[in-house]
Amino acid sequence: MKIVLLYGGRSAEHDVSILSAFSVLNAIYYDYYQVQLVFITKDGKWVKGPLLTEKPKNDSVLKLTWDTEDATGEIISPSTIKEENAVVFPLLHGPNGEDGTIQGFLETIDMPYIGAGVLTSACGMDKIMTKYILQAAGIPQVPYVPVLKNLWKENPKQIFEQCEGTLLYPMFVKPANMGSSVGISKAENREELQNALQEAYKYDTRAIVEQGIEAREIEVAILGNEDVRTTLAGEIVKDVAFYDYNSKYIDNQIVMQIPAEVTEDVQQKAQEFAKKAYVMLGGSGLSRCDFFLTNKNELFLNELNTMPGFTQYSMYPSLWEKMGLKYGDLIEELIQLALKRYEQRQ
Ligand code: ATP
Ligand code: MG
Ligand code: MG
Ligand code: MG
Structure with missing residues (x-):
């Protein structure tokens, strides 16, 4: 079977996606899958890369160029990625990738894909829509x-x-x-x-x-379609005023504490709210649910990320690792969940 790995993307989170993609290439089971690389440039061009049948030696394989003399990829029309016996992994973060647009396109060309569908992606990406839905579900959130x-x-x-x-x-x-x-x-x-x-x-x-609130930040990983599983919460222990882009990817100012050192009650509530939010938003595949925890042990749901950071060291895979699900097996589960959802819709 072929995995079409879509990475890069037309969003401010382009570089984050490339990091996630390299981790996936290192861990996917090449005994069962070949990986077709498809890079989306910052200005939205789709570039077809090599078909990988084994783990690449370094990340240079991801650095496709199409507009230089040593161009290593071919610009394609997006719909030409369509083929039988293939699953798409849209490993894209932010607008034009995590927001339902790519998901709608993949529905239209009728290919199975990893992660949330159109509605969940669109509502999860839009912080206003998320708030309205969580409000209707009675899940606590900040004003x-x-x-x-x-x-x-x-x-x-x-x-x-x-x-x-x-x-x-x-x-x-x-x-x-x-x-x-x-x-x-x-x-x-x-x-x-x-x-x-x-x-x-x-x-x-x-x-x-x-x-704005003074709070600890804890996150729960969610996996599944109808059958929804959650991990224990992990904590982003930060030494900075807030968890901004620099602290996330550049300065390494954060430590992940897994599981978070919180009361049993907080652990339970976080899992319960995460699951409820996921179900209310119609989640499938995966999501990472982010919370604020005050020193009075009040828990507020902040957001649901339908395509969370997915490097081997990111919070989402690390939470599953702690639950005994290895990174490679996690990718395998996501592929199977994508296929199941696709079959059910036929
Ligand atoms: P992600 O990378 O998780 O998708 P995002 O861009 O969707 O992030 P948020 O998670 O909503 O953004 O906010 C980013 C960070 O800003 C939070 O992790 C937290 O550190 C801080 N923050 C956001 N909202 C609040 C708030 N209401 N009170 C205090 N801190 C906040
Ligand atoms: Mg967040
Ligand atoms: Mg977010
Ligand atoms: Mg996000």
């Missing part, structure tokens, strides 16, 4: 105000008043559709709130302002 760019432009004063009437400083301002903390800032006053909104609108016309 928030959705702020659409048009309304902000029309009447910024009204937006300030709405935020300040509902929330206290510090506030967290985020583009609704993004990941890896791109475009997120903390605002301590009105001036910072204004700058933070401007920053968020660089990435999306939809932004969300949230109540």
